[in-house]
Amino acid sequence: MKKLVNIAVIILLIVFMAVSCQNTKTNDPMQTPSQVEIKSVDGKYNFYVDGKLFDVKGAGGGGNLDMLQQSGGNSIRTWSPRNGLQVLDSAYKYNLMVAMGISMGQELHRFDYNDTSAVAEQYRRNIKAIDELKNHPALLCWVVGNELNLSPDHQTPVNPKVYDALNDIVEYVHREDPNHPVTTAFAGVNKQQMEVALERCPDLDFISVQVYGGLGSISDQMQATGVTKPFVVTEYGPIGHWEMPHTEWGREIEEPSAKKATGLYERIQKGIVNDPTGRCMGGYAFLWGQKQERTPTWYGMFLKSGEATAVVDELTRYWTGKYPENRAPMVDDITMNEQEAVDNIYVQPGARSVARVSASDPNGDELVYEWVILKEVIERSQGGARETEPESVPFEILSDSNGELVFTSPAEKGDYRLFAYVFDGNNRAGTANIPFMVE
Numbered sequence: 438m439k440k441l442v443n444i445a446v447i448i449l450l451i452v453f454m455a456v457s458c459q460n461t462k463t464n465d466p467m468q469t470p471s472q473v474e475i476k477s478v479d480g481k482y483n484f485y486v487d488g489k490l491f492d493v494k495g496a497g498g499g500g501n502l503d504m505l506q507q508s509g510g511n512s513i514r515t516w517s518p519r520n521g522l523q524v525l526d527s528a529y530k531y532n533l534m535v536a537m538g539i540s541m542g543q544e545l546h547r548f549d550y551n552d553t554s555a556v557a558e559q560y561r562r563n564i565k566a567i568d569e570l571k572n573h574p575a576l577l578c579w580v581v582g583n584e585l586n587l588s589p590d591h592q593t594p595v596n597p598k599v600y601d602a603l604n605d606i607v608e609y610v611h612r613e614d615p616n617h618p619v620t621t622a623f624a625g626v627n628k629q630q631m632e633v634a635l636e637r638c639p640d641l642d643f644i645s646v647q648v649y650g651g652l653g654s655i656s657d658q659m660q661a662t663g664v665t666k667p668f669v670v671t672e673y674g675p676i677g678h679w680e681m682p683h684t685e686w687g688r689e690i691e692e693p694s695a696k697k698a699t700g701l702y703e704r705i706q707k708g709i710v711n712d713p714t715g716r717c718m719g720g721y722a723f724l725w726g727q728k729q730e731r732t733p734t735w736y737g738m739f740l741k742s743g744e745a746t747a748v749v750d751e752l753t754r755y756w757t758g759k760y761p762e763n764r765a766p767m768v769d770d771i772t773m774n775e776q777e778a779v780d781n782i783y784v785q786p787g788a789r790s791v792a793r794v795s796a797s798d799p800n801g802d803e804l805v806y807e808w809v810i811l812k813e814v815i816e817r818s819q820g821g822a823r824e825t826e827p828e829s830v831p832f833e834i835l836s837d838s839n840g841e842l843v844f845t846s847p848a849e850k851g852d853y854r855l856f857a858y859v860f861d862g863n864n865r866a867g868t869a870n871i872p873f874m875v876e
């Protein structure tokens with residue numbers, strides 16, 4: 438009898454533990470999906486998360502999330518579901534929401550939408566990712582496909598089957614995940630391209646566009662398309678390399694970091710903050726990290742060594758209403774032999790040259806200057822694809838003092854770029870660069 442009682446006690450304990458574990462799982466916030474909807478209140482569209490207004494203050498990229506939170510950001514955007522659970526968990530830790538990218542092949546990069554087996558495999562891969570991530574509390578929305586409207590020659594329209602494949606995934610999201618809206622991201626704003634996309638894929642919950650120099654006029658651009666859905670700017674940033682002046686030999690001229698930052702803030706105010714249509718639901722600044730694209734400083738808000746630039750300061754001002762306590766050095770101008778980049782600078786091999794960079798620090802910090810010469814990019818990427826950073830070139834420094842560099846130009850003929858990095862000693866930096874030709 439005693440033995441039977443013991444067995445009964447053991448069974449009761451097992452049942453109790455099983456029920457406890459089940460209840461724990463049910464009450465675990467990581468198992469409770471966020472409930473996200475898009476509503477228009479008083480003529481203004483916004484996301485609402487679990488019934489509360491969510492004003493998107495976002496950036497693209499998954500690193501430095503603690504600093505993003507401290508800077509006033511509340512959301513990140515990804516371009517694929519790779520390491521999706523890890524990204525969502527990290528975002529949740531810092532009270533951030535995620536616009537999760539679902540990657541689709543681009544015709545720009547030779548994905549063939551007439552290849553039915555490749556399209557089917559892409560579909561299977563993506564719905565698997567959606568199933569794995571859809572119940573996470575840090576999930577805001579799905580961004581299915583990035584710049585699918587880009588074709589290899591940038592002139593011929595993409596195969597309309599691109600949008601058939603997109604529609605299949607959008608329908609799956611609506612069927613299997615009613616808690617999160619879904620969109621796709623267009624490169625730029627093009628009426629004809631959007632019409633074709635929406636004809637094939639009419640049930641996007643909102644439109645996403647990616648603009649740089651044109652951010653300030655985004656409301657007018659969207660109104661001109663006739664599309665009445667709300668929209669998000671899933672990429673915005675400095676004036677793009679394709680929008681800037683070029684040298685005579687075809688190298689893009691990058692703005693110094695201070696001009697880049699202040700210009701961006703002005704475009705944010707015009708295009709996002711003061712949107713008169715009520716349809717802009719915010720955006721994601723590009724890029725919260727570091728990236729090589731034409732130069733290693735064009736789009737990233739941080740250096741490879743980790744220092745933040747003035748763009749971070751301006752985003753903090755936008756997101757919180759004030760600058761951070763410590764700001765980055767303001768680098769406004771760079772010259773070489775008293776010429777600007779637009780003057781097309783030519784030098785002889787081994788010639789003595791003088792470069793000057795104009796920099797100041799809002800906090801009065803003592804500045805440290807570093808100069809680097811890189812060769813120019815050999816293979817220029819398209820559509821933001823991976824690009825190899827050029828190698829640095831050794832050169833002779835004759836003198837280096839307070840933003841003035843006297844140096845000897847490279848001995849080998851070719852096109853180069855001189856970079857000035859200005860550090861404040863407090864994890865902030867400013868940058869400028871200038872292309873030149875050795876002939």
